[in-house]
Amino acid sequence: MSQFLSYLLILSFFFFINSLGTNSRPLLAICEPHLCGNVNISYPFWVRNEIASDQQYYCGYKGFGVMCLDGEAVLELPGDRYYVKDINYADYTLTLVDIDITTNQTCPRARQNVSLETLPLKYSSVDLNLSFYFNCTSYAPTVPSIQCLNIGSYRSYVFVENNETEGFDWSKNCEEKVVVTVRQTQINMDNLTGGFGGAMNDGFVLDWERVKDWAMNDGFVLDWESVKDCGPCERSEGYCGYNATAEEFLCFCNDGSTHSNSCKGPPSRTKKLKLIRGVAASGVGVLLTCIIIFWFRSKRSIIKSTKFWTKKTKNEHDLEAFIRKYGPLALNRYKFLEIKKMTNSFRDKLGQGGFGGVYKGKLLDGRPVAVKVLNESKGNGEEFINEVASISRTSHVNIVTLLGFCLEGQKRALIYEFMPNGSLEKFIQDGNLEKTNSHLGWEKLFQIAIRIARGLEYLHRGCNTRILHFDIKPHNILLDEDFCPKISDFGLAKLCIRNESNISMTGTRGTIGYIAPEVFSRNFGGVSHKSDVYSYGMMILEMAGGRNNIDVGVS
Template sequence: MRVSVSGISLKLKAITYLPCYPYMKDFIQVLNFTPNVEILTLFYNCRADIYAHNFGSVPCYQGHTNYQAYYVSNMSALKDYASYCSSVEVPVFRTELDLYNKGKVGPLTEVLSQGFEVNYEYSSECVECENLGGTCGSSDVSDFVCLCKNGAFEYVCHEASNLSRRLIIFIGLACLALGISMVLLVMLCCLGKRRPTRKFAVFWKSEAAKCPNVDAFLQIYGSFALTRYTYANIKKMTDGFKDKLGEGGYATVYKGKLLSGRLIAVKVLKPSKGDGEDFLNEVASISRTNHVNIVTLLGFCYEGNKRALIYEILSNGSLEKFTFHGTRDRIQSLPWETLFNIAIGIARGLGYLHRGCNARILHFDIKPHNILLDKEFCPKISDFGLARLCPLEESTISMLEARGTIGYIAPEVFCRTVGGVSHKSDVYSFGMMVLDMVCGRKNLSADLQRSSEVYFPQWIYNRLELEEEASFQGTITDEEKAVQRKMILVSLWCIQTYPSNWPSMSRVVEMLQGCVESIQMPPKPNLSSPPRLALDTLVTPTDSSDGAR
């Protein structure tokens, strides 16, 4: 592609073969075309050959394989063929296209080879940037950046002047002197058989906690592909935090857009007194993942108390709105086949977290609110704020406090006599969540919290023994009853009294994909909800709106 500059217009020379794959989709959304440019739609990969008289056939080369593409002069026919053809939009000169339609120029590839024009804002910032040896450009979050030899800057290149060099040398010498002084201080302390006071040690630890080395942390635990944005970038993405999607006790989520046009969800955390450990855990945990059932983290912002997470935006929100109801109906109902596929997807995602990464990731907050659904209702596990990383070979982990959400927290988390805390804590939460999906009601509602005689899984178990429908969705078919029974049986196995009896998530997937007759009736759960003392000391997040993602 050749670019020639004339004033403030750019003429882009196109390639000499048709672009048979939609590489230019985001490209077209970003560029500002001149009035002399028209967007031409090309069709390819059609399921059947097109023989209509108003279509023409043109060669299309991609790699080492020949394809056939089609163009149409009668634009009313677009609607008829769009359903079984792939398409791509290509900018061309309107004058060249008119000549082609009149038969005055050669093949369509010649029209494409003439390129197209775009408007380009040649600002004073660009002039200053070029005067200092830089090149004008843009990024995902900024319309203008100055690309320099020593990096990209928002306005102009920072010259490495003699003064700057002297300043660098001075800082280096100062650091060296400080290091020597620290060594001498340690030697004096050792010679004098004195240790730093406890007050000094606590102060050092607290100050280090206030300013964690984020870059070093992410190099060890995170992903190099993850983008770190500035707070100014975040404001620009969200258009000054204009479109709020939801708000909770610890975060507010806004709708945003990258410069490429991609829609995003920006979760801005509210200032907290902590050292950001949970925030960094979430960044490190999710940046390690790459799975269809795990939400995609696109980037993050960490500037003191200003912290934000940038996620892909999912059109159907959280599973919660398809699960809970206030009376006898769900807010929105889903077919049993869809609910079943969602359960399998979540199980696969958890299995990946437990065994598919180079370190085991324990989520500790599996619940309907933290399961997001895309436009095809593919589930994605989100919100890793309470997650913990541990080596694959370790079967249990140590925890200073219980963490999770009331109604989904595993018994060993708040009652250590049951067993050690492990990745199977997520298995219990999964089981309780699937029971919610089947029955369409919260497993620990306000009424149940006030009663020590009612335990939700026992209520389910009793109805299953009596072969009664546990759901309030109305009449269901025999096939749907079998799906419902399978989901309940698997869930009850996941919430047995002792963690040693819980299946692994890989086993859960096998059970869900197998036939219901092969699943034995599990023993009746005899645990109760967490005692009030445990609930008072529980570390639990405050949910933001499901639209927040």
């Protein structure tokens, strides 16, 4: 009993001390400059792997968190990820490379369309925008096509933006337009079609906007759409950071204090608030101790049967094991209360499956998302781990983007980009080919089939780790606003070595009507990536015939 009371008193004391601001000490080590590959990461950039995306403090501007994945620095801009080739702190410039070009550096398929939105970044004066047009059905006069990107009778073109050929309707004759930014000094203006690959490999340059110290001294309010100068803080042997709650610049100092400009200046507003909160917290701690003592005396028998320490769930142990094996996840982790807030308490339901429900939500930046909430009683969480582990390692235009996840005890949720046109399944009408054609048209169905194949090829050959999906079917193909298909639902997926032909697998996984024979029975042969190809073929038959493969009435 006395040991228990002593523990509570010590806990209350540390609760008070911690509230005074000592939590900035651990940040000092994290906020030191880091080297990822050949890229030096320091203020206003910071290492995102080591700091939770939902915490109060950052080691730099909140949108400049750089992930270090397999020795490569990666920056996530709204909509896509980019390799960081160089950060020039003298010129305030950032050189990025499209992450997709690593699969084909000689003739990459451009997917850039960079969106800077509210970040304090702007294109450099050395940049040049190129217009790419893909899958063009007609020949463009005087503009040579990109031979390595031509597919059959379809042509692809590239030229300097706004320098389009007169009399040729690009939007009518071509399926897709992508604007790609490159450094003007690296592009051969006389041979764009032959030199665009090398120029994309050299990347493009962005400038970050900077607020001078004198702007603060003259009484101007700091707008974090621009990045504050870190010089005074670093010269006082501090490390620059940012308080997301108070929306203010901070200088973390060796004594554990935080200041508004440098370690020699007055304490920050956050420090004063912490002092007030600390006094209140100590009072709450003493009150809490008294309540627990009273409860302990009156309910001693109940205490004996109660576990004071909550053990980690099997899901959390499995997730930690995956991180140790493959490295940190480049995903945001949310609390369940945040999930409820972004879905408005699960008000707008998009669909229901055996795993649970899917709800429409909205992130803090306004982006719409689809939130899949898994049933707490559904299995042991293996499908959840599979989905987080596999899709977090992908980046492709035909693979749905996983933006984050929630794992809080038995509560599990996955946050995806929102696909306004839903699944392909609803555009395939049973036994009514004519109605299917009127919905999308044969050309659109053909393009959807081609793009699904590209996404599947990326999973099998484009990733460092081969991903087998095992559940390719129309229900798991989602369509964006332009009816561009994206493969989703990786709950049955399996990771394997790229050069591995057959894989060992216990049990059967997939949906009846799409499962390859060898997955159902090993008597038909070994399970490999070809099993996904079989499911893809069954889905194509369903798209062409306009009927459901699992309809028992179909002969």
